[in-house]
């Protein structure tokens with residue numbers, strides 16, 4: 001594993017053992033006249049408590065902590081926006097020394113579903129056109145391998161994929177936790193989405209031929225439970241389509257902490273191997289893995305892209321003036337698209 005910032009405690013600029021966090025804090029507090037020994041001990045205890053559960057995916061206890069363990073507050077509905085561009089700001093992260101999964105402390109993530117319920121995000125709601133392009137692209141590919149009739153989009157946002165699937169004559173449903181996104185779906189397209197989280201899907205076993213989890217797993221406190229539920233509602237010949245960022249992609253490694261997927265709402269960072277391990281544990285198997293792609297309007301993309309380039313303001317302004325409504329594909333090959341099929345029969349699957 002060679003993930004930036006958290007791969008091994010020995011690498012320069014990488015993760016740090018617990019003692020180093022406390023040492024750094026001890027230096028800081030000594031300047032303010034506080035008792036460094038007590039503060040160091042309290043901070044070491046706090047950090048240790050954050051990670052006491054070990055790796056949620058493989059159960060290993062040995063973790064390598066990322067070098068910023070100071071962000072202690074749960075992201076708010078404000079920072080959990082889909083359109084959040086405060087890249088690099090995350091909860092404290094750790095990497096499992098056994099399976100390589102990078103993730104945020106579950107202790108700090110408690111209650112994140114309630115925060116998502118309250119998200120209001122006008123910038124996201126203005127991206128219907130590019131989202132439709134992406135939904136078409138995803139459906140085109142999924143329907144090549146599965147002759148679907150029933151389609152479910154879990155984490156359906158403003159309902160664009162459900163709308164697009166229905167336009168193709170499919171029986172499509174969606175689930176969305178955020179109430180303002182459900183309202184937008186109803187008002188914009190007349191698509192009524194189910195309210196709730198994927199902890200318990202309100203559909204019967206085998207109800208769908210295709211289930212989509214597009215940019216969802218990285219946000220969840222319990223991705224394993226979610227994938228299990230998605231596989232439960234999938235027919236035996238059906239497929240679960242998962243899109244999630246790839247923490248081992250070249251872009252992720254080169255950009256390090258500035259990688260655009262490092263953000264407050266992302267609390268799981270999968271690689272090809274950890275995504276496969278997740279599918280296995282949930283009772284499925286990955287039958288296809290490729291990179292996914294995004295579509296953005298130039299007006300949405302330009303200011304975000306320009307942050308990584310010289311002449312930020314000039315370039316951003318030029319691109320926006322050029323044609324802000326143009327929709328362009330955007331593919332840094334840092335997002336995975338996995339096709340997952342159920343293993344065995346319903347009775348064999350983990351519950």
Ligand SMILES: [Zn+2]
Nearest residue numbers: 055058096099
């Ligand atoms: Zn692990």
